Amino acid sequence: MSDYRRFLPEGIPAAHMPFWESLKEHAVQVQRCDRCATFRYIPKDICPKCHSDLASWTAISGRGEVYTYTIVRRAPTPAYQEDVPYVLAHVTMEEGFRMAARLTGTDSERVRIGMPVQIAYEDVTPEWTLFIFQPVG
């Protein structure tokens, strides 16, 4: 039994699991449309651009720039409150789409929009790995 007391993903459809399995491998993969090459994050049944239902799990660079962020000081539960202040960031990936995650590895007051970051991994339980962002370099 894990003593991890923060929220774990619930209700993830089987079709999304390759993404979460790629996190466990520490080698993130994102759906990419077979027809028009648009990335689909979070995973989707059809492409929002061309409506094709065909996609392949595709490796991405894991690098991007902070699009926006916030510093959470009042957390949703006591377990998260142990982490405050923590940074939540939306990042524009090199491939052009955005991903959201915790940004760690820097003083929260030093985070800026436009800051280069890269994906890292946190194995939070034996079953689940989350991706996070860390400053480049």
Place this chain on the structure above:
Amino acid sequence: MGELASVAVAGVHTTEQGDLSERTQSDVWWEAVRGACEDAGLTAGDIDGLVGEGPQGVPGLRETMPAAGLAEQLGQPVRFHARSSVGAASTASGLNLAAYAVSHGLAEVVVIASAVAGKSAGYASANRDVAVAHMSKLSGPYEYVYGTTRVSDYALLAMRHMYEYGTTSQQLADIAVSQRLGATLHPASVHGHRGELSAAEVMSSRMVADPLHLLDCCSINQGGGAIIVTRASDVAAIGRHVPVVLLGYGEGHSHIDANAVKSMTTFPAARSAADTAFDMAGLSRDEIDVAGVGDHFTIGVLIGLEDAGFCPKGEGGSFVEKGGTAIGGRLPTNTSGGFLSFSHAGQCGIFTLIEVVEQLRHEAGPRQVDDAGLGFISGVGGVQQAHSALILGRA
């Protein structure tokens, strides 16, 4: 227009707002509905249509078939039920559904009500910690695993808006200040008794998720409200109030995941909802006298005014500055105090609607906007994910 304008809000009622944990949902629901019927010069026995939720009771099908439960309570058939699902914009959308029913002869007197009370464990809880934890999971598993809250969801928008357009905390605070002033003039408001605010007080209140301070955030409380919708000609015949008619309506739905929209400062679905409503009404923005704009957080009002077309994108800050949304300002907005200072309970859009109706009736007392003849509502579902726009007029 045309068909819709034959329909009016006939009655409104707001119950006590605050901690109603010792009461039940159905008790508060009926208080709101009886009050709205009385305000309309009607009785509960006149109701033959329901939009949204009915009075709950013992668990079971009352939640999935609320009009059947209401009919059982009334001892007579209810002829129409519909439900909209646009989050906090559901009441604004509900008025359109009610207008459809009345204008098509599917019902004569339709009630829309919201009531939140009791010791619910979810977002309806009177306990702030319980409600905050529950609502944090609305961002979905791809985000809530990181410890998101509703405040952090909106803070992301505010941070980006400040970056792109130079919007300031002071400008956001000005919205909270204006709305609190309205709340001090409304006896049912949850925060009015705390007195007026200064922008400095807003900006020195505890930071919750940068750049949003505690006083940039809506209340979390319980309460009820109801409106009665019927034919405008009947409202005029009863003669208790000036009919407030529906002149325009529009919706826009755009996304669920925040990373799925192109911009986190511009929400085109809000614009298209407003455009649809203004086109239907044949009116322009500068004819609007009073507004209600989804204000879960101050930034929501600023972005909402921009996206609904009341000022160019990026100029929301200068629009709201120094009382632009205050009573007597450029566009008095959320004049009861809104979700920030009046009430944020259940389908809280009901309170936005009730306030605009009271303004257009010229029954807003010390909050009254001079000569208010046309009102605009931009209801917001979630974090700018869905919108409904309403234009109401004093008949």
